[in-house]
Structure formats: C-alpha cells, structure tokens
Amino acid sequence: MRIVFFGSSDFAIPSLTALKSAGLAPALVVTKPDAPRGRGRKIYDSEVKLAAQELSLPFEQPADPHDPAFLDRLRELKPDIGVVISYGVILKPELIALPKLGMINAHASLLPLYRGAAPIQRAIRDGQAETGVTIMRIIEQLDAGDVLLQERTPIGPRENAGGLRDRLAELSGKALVDALGLLDSGKAKFTPQDAAKATYAPKVEKEHGVIDWRLPAREVDLLVRAMTPKPGAQTRLGNKRFIVIEGTVEQDLYGMGIPGGLQSSGEEGIRVCTGKDLYRITRIKPDNGRNMTAGEFVRGHHIAPDARFG
Secondary structure (H helix, E strand, O other): OOEEEEEOOHHHHHHHHHHHHOOOOOOEEEOOOOEEEOOOOEEEOOHHHHHHHHOOOOEEOOOOOOOHHHHHHHHHHOOOEEEEEOOOOOOOHHHHOOOOOOEEEEEOOOOOOOEOOOHHHHHHHOOOOEEEEEEEEOOOOOOOOOEEEEEEEEOOOOOOHHHHHHHHHHHHHHHHHHHHHHHHHOOOOOEOOOHHHOOEOOOOOHHHHEOOOOOEHHHHHHHHHHHOOOOOEEEEEOOEEEEEEEEEEEOOOOOOOOOOEEEEEEOOEEEEEOOEOEEEEEEEEEOOOOOEEHHHHHHHOOOOOOOEEO
C-alpha cells in the first residue's frame, strides 16, 4: 500500500515508527512547518520531521496542505490511503478524498465518546475506568467517521494524562498496523458511530486546572491527574501560585477542616482539607520553580499554622 502519513506532535511518532517496522513505510510524511516555541520564540524543528529523518523517510512541511501545488504533488504519488495522527489541521474534502481509499485517523478515545481535542484529559477527569484508541474513517464532521477497529485499555488508578498519553500513542501504532492489514486484505468493515451516544472533549485551557478545594478529595485527585503535565492543576498559597503535580486521597477522620486549610505538612506530604476527606500533596511545583517533593517544599518554605490554599 502507498501510504501518506500526516502528523505533527510527538503523539504521532510511535505510529510512524510502528508503520516503518511493520514494512508499511509511508511514501511521504507530511508535517507542519518548523515553528517558534517558548518565551524566546526560538524556531524548533517539527518533532515528526526529526523522526522521519531518523527513519530515512521522505517528508514535506507545507504551510497549507490544501495548496494546489501540494495537492498536485500528492496526486503524483497516487496514494492508496492517508493516515492522520495528531496533525493539527482540519482537512478539507478535496484532500480527504485524494487517496484511493480515503483517510483514516487514530483517535485517543473509544468513539463516539470524547470527540474533540482533549479526550485523554477529559476521560481521566470524568473518572473513567477505561479508554482506548479508535481507528476511524475521516469525514468532514469532527471525529464522526465510521469505525474500523478499537483497542481498549484500563486507566490506572494513579495514572495521569501524561502517562496515559504515552501509552495511547504506542497503542495507536499497533492499532494502525492492524487496521492497514485489514484494509490491504479486503477484510475491513466500517461501523457507523451512534451519534446519540457522542460526548465531546474540547481543548483544555489553563483556567480549567484551577483547584476548587470545596470539592471532595477524589474530585481534586482526578483534576490533578487530568491536568498533569499540562496545563497543570493550579492553587494559590498567599499571593503565590503553585502547580500540584501529584497526591493521594486520605480519609478525614475528623471532618472539621475548612476546604483549602492545611491539616498537617511534613516529609510525608501536605494534607489539605477538602469538601470531603483529605488530599495529601506529595509533589508540588512553585510558579516558575522546579518540581519538588512535599518534603522539599516544606523545608524550603515557611508555612503559617493558619495557611490555606485557595
């Protein structure tokens, strides 16, 4: 099969590597142009471009993949299938229809659940026990195409969005190889999604990570795990902002604390009162500071007896 691969973020790299290892090396890798990042706005190479170079795969970085000259370049390749993984561009009908078999995408949820930009974070925030990867046909409507196959995986009780993202990136590669095998053998069967069961996972913004200590400790824990590593679960202590990296839920035997108030702080963690039970912070990061254990934080900061997160 002649494959054209579209991807930009590092989430796409395990899929690209899996295709090459399975003897399904793309005829062309398409990724976004190199772009500035960070406060210094330094230009950084596209991560997928670097991966393509390492795998000795041809690549292009069109500013607009719908540019007529680039579409002509794709037509010359006569691709059988387009594979899209975390490309970050909404594809138009002319491009979607260009490969003989259309285009497929690996989406990091069990569609029709969590269509949209942040399925991993939303699944954790909602307390889901499992998630997975869906290989679907790309159509104009967002994440609504017919499903070719799904791979399921449990969400670990302490797993955060970063760890789950890494696992789903690897699972996407496996699922894509299986999907392309079905297409190549003529055994592929596409099943329409049940639109009535669709839920949506819009992009997570920085403000979504603000901790409300009035919530039960379990809800705080889900938020911290969902927002780690980005955009971060935020709280304030006095006039300073902190990012809570990790913690655990503990039963509150007394239930007398004010939400956000500190019950205790030491090497074992910072116990914060919530709307129900305690949340023991075990790792925390001061704004513009480094990730540290609770013990390191307590030793380096004066915490008043009446201190309260808010």
